[in-house]
Amino acid sequence: MNRYIQVILLFTIAIVSSPSFADGPGDQKLTELLGREAVVIPLWPGDGTRDDDPGADLKEELLERADDLVRITNVTRPTLHVWRPEKPDGRAVVIFPGGAYNILAAQHEGTEIAQWLNEQGITAFIAKYRVPRRKGLDKHAVALQDAQRAIRIVRARATEFGIDPKQIGVLGFSAGGNLAALTVHQSSAKTYEPIDDIDAVSAAPNFAVLIYPAYLVADGDNSKLDPLVAPLKSRDEYPSIFMAVASDDRFAVDSLQYVLQLQQQKVPAELHVYVSGGHGKGLRETGGPFAQWTHPCSRWLADLKQSTTESSKK
Numbered sequence: 001m002n003r004y005i006q007v008i009l010l011f012t013i014a015i016v017s018s019p020s021f022a023d024g025p026g027d028q029k030l031t032e033l034l035g036r037e038a039v040v041i042p043l044w045p046g047d048g049t050r051d052d053d054p055g056a057d058l059k060e061e062l063l064e065r066a067d068d069l070v071r072i073t074n075v076t077r078p079t080l081h082v083w084r085p086e087k088p089d090g091r092a093v094v095i096f097p098g099g100a101y102n103i104l105a106a107q108h109e110g111t112e113i114a115q116w117l118n119e120q121g122i123t124a125f126i127a128k129y130r131v132p133r134r135k136g137l138d139k140h141a142v143a144l145q146d147a148q149r150a151i152r153i154v155r156a157r158a159t160e161f162g163i164d165p166k167q168i169g170v171l172g173f174s175a176g177g178n179l180a181a182l183t184v185h186q187s188s189a190k191t192y193e194p195i196d197d198i199d200a201v202s203a204a205p206n207f208a209v210l211i212y213p214a215y216l217v218a219d220g221d222n223s224k225l226d227p228l229v230a231p232l233k234s235r236d237e238y239p240s241i242f243m244a245v246a247s248d249d250r251f252a253v254d255s256l257q258y259v260l261q262l263q264q265q266k267v268p269a270e271l272h273v274y275v276s277g278g279h280g281k282g283l284r285e286t287g288g289p290f291a292q293w294t295h296p297c298s299r300w301l302a303d304l305k306q307s308t309t310e311s312s313k314k
Helices: 003-016 025-034 107-118 141-156 175-185 252-264 289-313
Strands: 039-042 079-083 092-096 123-128 168-173 207-211 221-225 240-246 269-274
Touching: 025 039, 025 079, 025 107, 025 123, 079 107, 079 141, 092 107, 092 141, 092 175, 107 123, 107 168, 123 141, 141 168, 141 175, 168 175, 175 207, 207 289, 221 252, 240 252, 240 289, 252 269, 269 289
Parallel strands: 092 123, 092 168, 168 207, 207 240, 240 269
Antiparallel strands: 039 079, 079 123
16 A cells, blocks of 8 residues: 555544544543543444435434433444453454444443453444434344444454454344344345445454344244344354343343254354343343343353464464
């Protein structure tokens, strides 16, 4: 690449990754929760919107609820918020907060999760993807475009972020868990026309953490899986997968049906089912033993790191 072009490119990256891009109330609040200088990356070039977005005229806003947790809706300019650990170990996770594809539970399923990952040396990227569902499109349509683009950006800029492009995972809750699963099963699906070299980069995650994932079973028949998470061609196409759900969660059957499929294909997958805890808790120590999911997940992440390190030495 021409040296002059390299300088211009680096200057452009510095601009779009600066706090000045955080012009929406959601970005501003997430930056405030970080408590230090933020790196905010727009997923799409230009003004950060997509010309083909049916919801482009929406105005981003924060939802106020009694618990005072940050929830964002009417997202038209999707972004990535980078949370760096004090001692990064080369791993990265893109976080997809839940919210039924209508809102983003961006604190208890976003920033608090990023902090938990940072404590393990993992660089976290919180995806502020587009919600609510767009009229006339599948519930996940624009969110999956954003999710694929987010993974591609992280992998394309791995050197800049100090991460291993072969250790990029996804972690999602509820609808975000569904979205994380879709990045596994739809990684090669063409959800938008390529716009730059980043779109030539793989959108497949190297591992996936699905916490009380929703919408994995077929509409009207929970004995079958949604066709969007149909079996991949071979076991080798799957990443390692960790799942956790409470038995009293209305989406528990989704996890059970999905892990049965993974087991049939001999995919390295782990499912923890807790007797109670309900839905939408994140890291909260309320509603039963489900809050303990972080302990086996931390162990699973550490084991995965070790096995990946050992494989790379062979």
